[in-house]
Amino acid sequence: MNLFCVGLSHHTADVEALERFGGSAEIDCLLRSSGCAEALLLATCNRVEVYGASEARVSTLDIARFLDRKIDSHISPESAPFYRYEDAQCVRHLFRVASGVDSMVVGETEILGQAKKAYEVARSSGAAGPYLHRLFQRAFRVAKQVRTHTDITRGAVSVGSVAVDLAQKIFGDLRDCKVLVLGAGETSEKTARALVSRGVPDLRVSNRSGERAENLSQLTAARVVPFETWPNECREIDILITSTSSEVPLLSREKLAPTVRERIDRPLFIIDIAVPRNVDAAVNDLEGVYLYDIDSLQSIAEQSLAMRREQIAAAEEIISQHVAEFEQSMARGLSRTKGTTEHPMVSEGSLRASEL
Amino acid sequence: MDRYLLIVSTVCFLAAIAHTVVQLRGGIFRPVRFNFFAVGFGFILQTAFLSIRGHALGRCPITNLFEVVIFVAWSVALFYVVVGPAYRLSLTGAFTAPLVVLLQVFALIAPIDHPHRAKLPANPWLEFHASMSLVAYGAFALACIAGVMYLVQERQLKTHHLHSIFFHLPPLTDLFAAITRLLWWGFVLYTLGLISGFFVGEPLPWIQIVCAIGVWILYALILQGRYLRWFAPKRVAALCIVGFSAALTLLWGITFTAQTHTP
Numbered sequence A: 001m002n003l004f005c006v007g008l009s010h011h012t013a014d015v016e017a018l019e020r021f022g023g024s025a026e027i028d029c030l031l032r033s034s035g036c037a038e039a040l041l042l043a044t045c046n047r048v049e050v051y052g053a054s055e056a057r058v059s060t061l062d063i064a065r066f067l068d069r070k071i072d073s074h075i076s077p078e079s080a081p082f083y084r085y086e087d088a089q090c091v092r093h094l095f096r097v098a099s100g101v102d103s104m105v106v107g108e109t110e111i112l113g114q115a116k117k118a119y120e121v122a123r124s125s126g127a128a129g130p131y132l133h134r135l136f137q138r139a140f141r142v143a144k145q146v147r148t149h150t151d152i153t154r155g156a157v158s159v160g161s162v163a164v165d166l167a168q169k170i171f172g173d174l175r176d177c178k179v180l181v182l183g184a185g186e187t188s189e190k191t192a193r194a195l196v197s198r199g200v201p202d203l204r205v206s207n208r209s210g211e212r213a214e215n216l217s218q219l220t221a222a223r224v225v226p227f228e229t230w231p232n233e234c235r236e237i238d239i240l241i242t243s244t245s246s247e248v249p250l251l252s253r254e255k256l257a258p259t260v261r262e263r264i265d266r267p268l269f270i271i272d273i274a275v276p277r278n279v280d281a282a283v284n285d286l287e288g289v290y291l292y293d294i295d296s297l298q299s300i301a302e303q304s305l306a307m308r309r310e311q312i313a314a315a316e317e318i319i320s321q322h323v324a325e326f327e328q329s330m331a332r333g334l335s336r337t338k339g340t341t342e343h344p345m346v347s348e349g350s351l352r353a354s355e356l
Numbered sequence B: 001m002d003r004y005l006l007i008v009s010t011v012c013f014l015a016a017i018a019h020t021v022v023q024l025r026g027g028i029f030r031p032v033r034f035n036f037f038a039v040g041f042g043f044i045l046q047t048a049f050l051s052i053r054g055h056a057l058g059r060c061p062i063t064n065l066f067e068v069v070i071f072v073a074w075s076v077a078l079f080y081v082v083v084g085p086a087y088r089l090s091l092t093g094a095f096t097a098p099l100v101v102l103l104q105v106f107a108l109i110a111p112i113d114h115p116h117r118a119k120l121p122a123n124p125w126l127e128f129h130a131s132m133s134l135v136a137y138g139a140f141a142l143a144c145i146a147g148v149m150y151l152v153q154e155r156q157l158k159t160h161h162l163h164s165i166f167f168h169l170p171p172l173t174d175l176f177a178a179i180t181r182l183l184w185w186g187f188v189l190y191t192l193g194l195i196s197g198f199f200v201g202e203p204l205p206w207i208q209i210v211c212a213i214g215v216w217i218l219y220a221l222i223l224q225g226r227y228l229r230w231f232a233p234k235r236v237a238a239l240c241i242v243g244f245s246a247a248l249t250l251l252w253g254i255t256f257t258a259q260t261h262t263p
Helices: A015-021 A027-032 A060-067 A087-099 A110-123 A130-149 A159-171 A186-197 A211-222 A226-232 A253-262 A281-285 A294-310 A314-341 A346-354 B002-027 B034-057 B065-086 B093-110 B125-160 B171-198 B206-227 B233-260
Strands: A002-009 A038-043 A046-056 A084-087 A178-182 A202-206 A237-241 A268-273 A291-295
Touching: A002 A015, A002 A060, A002 A087, A027 A060, A038 A110, A038 A130, A046 A060, A046 A087, A046 A130, A060 A314, A084 A087, A087 A110, A087 A130, A087 A314, A110 A130, A130 A314, A159 A186, A159 A237, A159 A268, A159 A291, A159 A294, A159 B171, A178 A186, A178 A226, A186 A202, A186 A211, A202 A211, A202 A226, A226 A281, A253 A281, A253 B002, A281 A291, A291 A294, A291 B065, A294 A314, B002 B034, B002 B093, B034 B065, B034 B093, B065 B093, B065 B125, B065 B171, B065 B233, B093 B125, B125 B171, B125 B233, B171 B206, B206 B233
Parallel strands: A178 A202, A178 A237, A237 A268, A268 A291
Antiparallel strands: A002 A046, A002 A084, A038 A046
């Protein structure tokens, strides 16, 4: 029995190709049409892959035809940039995918959930049998080990999550924090939502246009503060998110200094995501004030991504160990079954037990 | 025999430092309890050393500068073992170990372990006074360590240059809460030690009394400043470092004068 993987991903294909092949193909059809013993379809926004186990070789073109949702398309499946991995290469590829090493954003953990879901769908429909069971269970284990023993998931890689991480490094528990959103833009809304999702109970919104402030307040259960009185809120709040379209800074060091003196033992975290900036850079010099603009947040996100990339070598080492072990265990399993049956077909229960 | 215990204990603390340095250089720090167990085992060996010394002397083993330094190192480790996990400051082990190593290496190398010619008579009040004061030093030392951690974390947040250590250090507010509590613990224990000093029944050198009261005033001012919000958290953290450095210097003076006044 051979394990194989045929697919395309963000490395090889553009969005158009991923959309074209990432339809709602029924894995049963593949089993019927290609003669695969087992098959599993992993389709995400960045990859479409079929994992299979078969006695005879299933051609890449057959898989591409099966995945092609636009049958009448003038583009032929032959021209699509499919890759193919067999046996050990297939095992290594899946382990890399599940661990987030192969992801567009290195170390993202969403792929593991998607792989688990794909496996569950294939298992419940009967498309995934003992071979894929063993392969995927091991992949989930490898992913967990990579996450535990490397820093590949460390650090936030988007502006919103960087802001939330920094807030947590300043305040610890965000359940006692008060946040003021100044300017009801899209990024500030996303950041505010991310903070609320981490437990911020007190959200206030202030905007020149009262209507947009009302809209955002309804979406995030925030309290609306009149734009004229927002500076008074600085005495109470812990986090200020600014994203107004003002051409001149709304907050200067001179304006903020008296307020900071009043709240000397409480830090103030200012997230200025406006362009041009709403807060004078000199504000960061005030004691207990931590000012981050969009450039610094993006730079931290890039830094985190670079740190994650540095962890790839350590992750690959763990993956290589598991690939070798998996190969050995498969060989052992096959030699045992060859001794007992003419057609090797390992029962799912026995494989699960041996895996455990 | 007892010095060997101390050497092995120092090696344990060194292991905690080496483990952290290797992990941080590799960009990874896992709170795998290694530091906690390394410091914990080092602490057990320190306790064994002090116990053997105590039995040999027939009193609390703080009769010369060597024993005092080891007792301070033991107090630091004691507070780490008790307070460290409670405040989830897993990295404090890495910050605690260098201070303990510094103290113990100094004690082991410097010729300061002078045995007393005559066996000192036991004086429970004196022993209580000295031991309480030194345990308070342990709390002040850990507050100083938390202060260093606070300043490291604060600087990274201010300059926007986040190093690998940033992700492993506790949040600023948690560190500041730990500093405040440690200062209070140290201050209360030190006050108890100071008060008990008036009941020892022996005349103490005036310089010793002045130094001891000086340390008490120093920490009282830091706490008062914190309470009345004269100082920002960053200043309190810096003052913890300054305060402990000053207290350690004064301790030297206290121990030195105490040694010259005992037979």
